[in-house]
Structures are given as structure tokens and as C-alpha cells.
Amino acid sequence: MSQAIKIARWAAKTLETKNTCLIRTHVSLAVRICIAAREEGLKLTGATFMGGGEPPTPAKIAHITHIGARWIPTYFFTEVGAVGIGCAQPFDENDLHFFKDAFALIQLPSPVPGSNIVVDAFCFTTLLPSAPKIMLNVAIDDYGMIERRTCHCPLEGYGFTEHLCHVRSFHKLTGEGVTLVGSEMLHILEEVLPARFGGSPLNYQLLEEEDEQGFTRLSLLVSPSLGAIDEEALISTVMESLKQSSVAADLARAIWNQAKILRVKRMEPLWTLRGKLMPLHLTKGQKLPIEKGEKK
Template identity: 35%
Template sequence: MCQPCYYPDEGHLLHDLVVVIQPGLDGSEFGLRLNTLLFSNLAPTASFLLINASIGDEAVLASRDCGCGFEGMGWTRHIHSIRSFEKLTAAGMTFVDSHVVRVLEEVLPGRFGGGPISFQLVEEEAENGRGALSLVAHPDAGPLDETEVINTFLDAPGAPSTTDALMSDLWRQGGVVRVERRAPLTSQSGKIGHLVPAGHGRAPSTE
């Protein structure tokens, strides 16, 4: 992690060990998103040879001066807003991440406020043993009608496919989704994922 940083998951790219490129607009021809991370490793001791390999993540890459110790060692390339765009499984249903990402990053912030990392799904286990999902909403999103947030979330993913429509109906009928107001969880590496599986992630920063 980088201190000081502009983003909660911001860090430095160790470009002497790995080369990272992004496909940009040309990536759509190969089914890749604009900011997909494509890795090629440089370390001679690496266990595997990677050449433009995608691990299902996307992020924003930028160069800036931050004044931290990592910059002093020559690592001036920054990476932030790291997310996965592969399929997700939660509460017994598998669905396409890109559909849910659109809702979390665009639909919900556009209607209720906040930014692209203000909303997150956290998988939990309900008292009856069934899967449950907390729709985490950062306080920066402002006052929310929880029922309206849940309905907006469930209605939006159903448009792209029949599978997502079925998922939304099952989650609505089962009362699977609930709203929780707090900062999104991060992984041990500082990554903010769209979905945090049960038992993963760590408590959000209180700073």
C-alpha cells in the first residue's frame, strides 16, 4: 500500500519484477475490458513464464509523485481501483461479474450517490444456514432508503440474461440481500473486490 495515497487500495507497481500492460479499446475484440491487467514476469526465479497473461483483474495505472519510500526506490508507477471481472458465486447462484459490476459501479452510485467503490457485496451465512448477502454501502453515499437500494440492485442485473433474472427473483423471494452502512472490506493485499466470499476480507479502516 502507498502512504500517502488517493485511493484506499492504491499501491506501487514493482516494474522491475513484472510488466503490466492494458488492451485499451482494442481489447473488446478479444473479450477483454478496457483496463484489464496483462502480466509478463521478468524475475528469473519466477516459477511460471507469463506473457500478457490475464488473471481476471482490471485496475487503473498511473504515474505520479507521492513522496513515499517506494517512490524513492524507483517504483513510481501506481495501481488502484483493482477489481475482478470473472464470474461470481454467492448464495448458491453463479452469475456474470460484469453485470453486477455495472450495478455496483454505475447504477447504484448514479442513483444514490457515492463512487465506483462505494458499494460491495459481502457473502455471509444467515442464522438458518442459508447464504446471505450484505450490500455494503459506504457512508459517503448519503442517506439511503434500504428497500429502494435492494430493489434497484435486484432489478438491474436481470436485464442482460435469463440467468441473472432468475438470480434476482430467487434472492428477492428469499430475502437474501440486506443493506449495511460502512466502508467496503479489503483483502490482505488491499484489493477491494466486488464480492467478498464468506470468511474473507478484513475490517475496513477506521481512519
Template identity: 40%
Template sequence: MTGEPLTPQKRTEIEAVGGAPVPVYGLSEAGVIAAGCNQSHPQSDHCHLYKDTTAIISHRQNVPHSDLFVESYLFTSLLYESPKILLNVGMGDYGEISSESCACVFGKVGFDTCLNNIRSYEKLTGEGVTFVDTDFIRIVERDLPERFGGRSTDYQLVEKEDSRGFTHLQLLVSPRVGEIQETEVLDRFLSLLRRAEASPDSWSQSGTEMWKQSNMLQIVREFPFPTVSGKIMPFFVSKPKSVPSEERSTASQKI
């Protein structure tokens, strides 16, 4: 898999139908820079860095619109043929970097730098909310389907901004999921976020309570939005369509 994290739930679903998921980590600016192997690892997205093409270090990075910090990946290209020359360039991803031996082919040729728990702090951050360092992905992909039915791609949280600039949140539940009590789904979702062990106290105490009191979060029975490449992500930011200046002027005159 590439383009989205190979989470434990996604690996389980792929293996359940006889597939053999292999994580592949790549950048459009540098090509494939890391890949999984045929050995068993506790992390679902364990990858070996291609040390002959790319160097990597981590950097403490502030997450936009929050007071959280993550260990952001910074990449340097080593190949002359690399599509672009990179020197400690961040791509909005973070995760763990370790040095470990492995019995696979990668390990035998010296690719002992490993990456895992790879996530994007940009794709999990909107203008009004961030889910970095929370159990949000696990809740959307595993906990909600286990409780109410469906699969990991049948639930999605969408952030929308209306024409006045106000932010609204919608928890999309695919029509493929059977009959549900919307209030029960909403209460369960908020409860799981509050109780999540990995959720920062400052966020879990203020964010969910604010949503509940203001009715900011609503359940919508629609299919989750795909990305341009057709992937279903757990969090989707829907940008408002721009209105031509002449239309805005006409609308203001009518008001």
C-alpha cells in the same frame, strides 16, 4: 446437491434434520460428471470423477477484476452422446484434483480421480470486488448465523450498480432473523474478513478499510435474492435495469 457448493455448514444443516447430502457435480454442456459416495471423507463435497465420460485437467487462471490466480478446471468430453463436444473448456470453476483409492463402488470400478473444494470464481466475483480465496462463504453461512441467529441462507452480500455506474454493497439480513444491532453485524462481518486466515493480505488490508471509511457497505433487512433456479447464494450481483434510449434522452432534457 447440485448447482451450488455443498459447504461444511450446508452439510451440517442437512444432516441435522435427518438428511443424507450427496454432492453431484454436473455441467449443462456435459451432464453429470462427478458424484459423492457413501464413504466418509474430510471434505464436505468430495466427488468421484466419471472417468468414462469426462477428462479433467487444471489450469492456472487469473480471476477477473483481481490479481488472484486459481487452479481452474478444464473439461474434455469423451462420450459420443455428450450434448456438446468439449476440449479443455473452462466453466468458471476451480478446486482440487487428486488421485486416491476408495472402498466405495466408484473406487472399485477405477474412478480414482477425485474433486473437492469445488467453487466458482465467477460467482464469487463482481465488477468491484472478489471473494475468491477468502473465508467469505464460511463467514456468511456459519459465523454470522452462529453469532446473530438464523441459518446459512439468511445472509447475503449483494453488489449493486446504480444508474451512474457507482458500485454499492449491501449485506442482506433476512427478516427471519430476530432483532439485531446493525452496526454490530457490520463491524463483526468486516472484522471476520480482516482476520480470516485464508484472506489474501493485499485484499483484507485495503478492501475492508475502504468499505468502512467510505460507508460503502450497508446492512439491509431484506430476504436474500434467489437465483433463477431458486437457490440462495452467499454473493449476488444485481444488474441495473436497462433504460430505453428515448427515456434516457427525455431524462437528460429535464435535467
């Protein structure tokens, strides 16, 4: 990650001779490469970044297009592979064509844990005998809209007429492309930290927000009422606990650590308008859409 400039230089050099190049990576890492390129005055016109794993927000994509490159979103799960790919005439940064030859998709109204918000969760069913795993209406914690729309791109020509839009994960946090299971973080916020640093679960909160450059930042909010706290010890306690909880959490920890995206903020945790305190508070991509798209 600290070597983003090397990839930027490679891309610029490749573009000189071949006029095009493809880099597959998560959007946050693509942004790092583009910022590194810009800082060194490199142009990446003709480069394509392609990936998934976290919402490609307008702020992030602006960094990519600003330097002449483009972003193609993909949507896939480890278990079954790609379920969608970016439209060539996109409506927004994450306009995907749904692979309806390989999957069926329905939506199930599902409550977001720790809130009274209901979202239309995606439930996928595999259709092909070649699917690596059989899934039958499996909810994968994502929600969004399904719509049939004419875009006149080649994928539509192949019969992929359904678009998936505004896809978000609803009870995971995403940071630098790694999803972290919410329950593991909840345990840390509600049990590990109060036990070690005092206070109660109400004094700690993880806030996901986007900084001025479009990077995902995670702030660990700690109530000032707890008095002086060794912030370094706090961060290392979180990192250590993540390391112990699961392989996925440990991977997230490694990336957070490397990208230094977790920081401590001394302020009171944020409460919802309805008077709830959600241990994981998202300010990025707010407005959980409840409206429905045209269903299949």
C-alpha cells in the same frame, strides 16, 4: 421456498411407509426443508438430499445430518451433464468421484478477476461421441483439487478412482444455488448505483457470507459517507437492473427476491490485505486453495 414444510411433511410421511426417499434440490433449499422439519418436530431419518449448484459447506450439511438425513453432492453442467457424483465414503461434504469415462480434466493456473490470487481452474474435455456438446479444454470457472484416493466405495469399484475436492467457483457469486455472472453485478455496483445514489464504485460492495444457520446471505455494503439512503429503493434498483441484464441474472434475482437473501448494510466496503477493493467480496469458504492435488 416458503412451502418447505410441505416437502418436509411429504418426506416424513414417505419415510413412515417406505423407509427411504430422495429429494433432488440445491443445498440451500435442502437446508430450508430440514429446518422446517425440525421446527415441526419431524424426523427425516432415511431421507437423502442430492444436488449441486453451490458449495455444500459444513454449516449447511450439519442442518441436514442433524435431522437424520444425508446429503449426496453432484457436479454437473447444463451443457454436458454430470461430471461427478458424491463418494459413498466421503472425505468431506463435497468429495466427488470424477466421471473419467466421459471427460478428461486438466488444471490451468488462472488469475481470479479483481485479485492477485491464482487458482487451478478446471478445464474439461468431452470424450464420448454421445456428449451433447463437444468441449475441448473448456474452463468453466471452477477450480479445485484432483486426487487419486482409495475410499472403498462402490464407485471406486467401478473404476472411478479420481476424486474432485474443494470445488469452488472463482468468479461467480453463488447464492441459494443460482450462480450470477460477476460482470453483471459489477456493472450494477460500479455504474448503476453510483449514478443513482451518489458516491463512487468504492462506496459499494457485495459481500457474500454465511449466517448462523448456514444460509448464504448477500449484503450490499454501502459506505455511511453517502448519508441517508432509501434502502428499499437501493434493493429494488439492484433487482430491477438484474432483471434487465440477462436471463441468468433475472433468475438469480427472482430467487434472491423470494428468499430475501439480499440486505443492505451501512458500513465501509472491505479491502484486501494488499489494499485492493474487490466489488464482490466473499467471506464464505475463504482461503482459495492454491495447493495442487495429484494430477491425472
